[in-house]
Amino acid sequence: MLKPDTAEAEPLLTELVASLVASGHAVVVAGEDRVAPQGAEIVAEARMGALDLLVALGGDGTLLRASRVVADSGTPVLGVNLGQLGFLAGFAPEEAGAALADALAGKLKVEDRSRLAVTMRRRTGEVLTRTAINDAVVHQGAMARIVHAGAWIDDAFVADYRADGLIVSTPTGSTAYNMAAGGPILTPGAQGMTLTPICAHSLTNRPLVVPASAVIRFELGSGSRDVVLTVDGQWAVPFSHGDRVEITTAPHPLRLYTGPRSYFDVMRDKLHWGLRGAR
Numbered sequence: 001m002l003k004p005d006t007a008e009a010e011p012l013l014t015e016l017v018a019s020l021v022a023s024g025h026a027v028v029v030a031g032e033d034r035v036a037p038q039g040a041e042i043v044a045e046a047r048m049g050a051l052d053l054l055v056a057l058g059g060d061g062t063l064l065r066a067s068r069v070v071a072d073s074g075t076p077v078l079g080v081n082l083g084q085l086g087f088l089a090g091f092a093p094e095e096a097g098a099a100l101a102d103a104l105a106g107k108l109k110v111e112d113r114s115r116l117a118v119t120m121r122r123r124t125g126e127v128l129t130r131t132a133i134n135d136a137v138v139h140q141g142a143m144a145r146i147v148h149a150g151a152w153i154d155d156a157f158v159a160d161y162r163a164d165g166l167i168v169s170t171p172t173g174s175t176a177y178n179m180a181a182g183g184p185i186l187t188p189g190a191q192g193m194t195l196t197p198i199c200a201h202s203l204t205n206r207p208l209v210v211p212a213s214a215v216i217r218f219e220l221g222s223g224s225r226d227v228v229l230t231v232d233g234q235w236a237v238p239f240s241h242g243d244r245v246e247i248t249t250a251p252h253p254l255r256l257y258t259g260p261r262s263y264f265d266v267m268r269d270k271l272h273w274g275l276r277g278a279r
Helices: 009-022 060-073 093-104 263-271
Strands: 028-030 041-043 054-058 077-081 110-113 116-121 127-132 135-140 147-153 156-163 165-169 192-198 208-211 216-220 227-231 235-239 244-249 254-257
Touching: 009 054, 009 093, 054 060, 054 093, 060 077, 060 127, 060 254, 077 093, 116 135, 116 227, 127 227, 135 147, 135 244, 147 165, 156 165, 156 192
Parallel strands: 028 041, 054 077, 077 254
Antiparallel strands: 110 254, 116 127, 116 244, 135 165, 135 227, 147 156, 147 216, 165 192, 192 208, 216 244, 227 235
């Protein structure tokens, strides 16, 4: 799976496919990527669930796309970072060949990363469902208005929030929008979700850490307009008064190959933790 418009991706894909074919492995490439390396079968994303592993060449956005395609089937994903931050994609391009060989030989560690199951229940009876590896966000669309939303956890009322929005994140997504909004960071193995208001209009509305088994529910106040529910920053749908959003932990995690660096190595590198200011 490739990040679009990345000059580095296609040559690396060609190299990896050639190596796999020479080793006797069957290789499939998503037709949506619009590339056809020699020796690979081109299939639609919808048919890519039953694989031994999936390689994502790109940034974290490419890996999020890979998660949507194969996580439910338990196929592990190996991410090669061709983007900017690369929190999820654990391998550099020069490490890709060796990492892929180790993964196929069963020598590479796999972590389970919990996902969100996000359900939109329309007042009309329509039900929409999506999964997220990072977060689900309730926010205003084009207009800078306050979101007025009630929140429940397992049917226990939490609060009426007046804020620029609300974020529910996984431990993996806690270092994304959640962190930027002042929410807590959860390490990947933690069992839980975060509920973080964005610029809350009350200093007492603080972020919460919620059990993984909980169901978080949002309903909008009658005056809310032009509110949007966004899932992993890649799917968005209008959220109106009378609709209901329910979020819990998805039954199947993303299985992710991890690189040679620890989680905290990545945090120090990407977020510059522990660096001292110039004297």
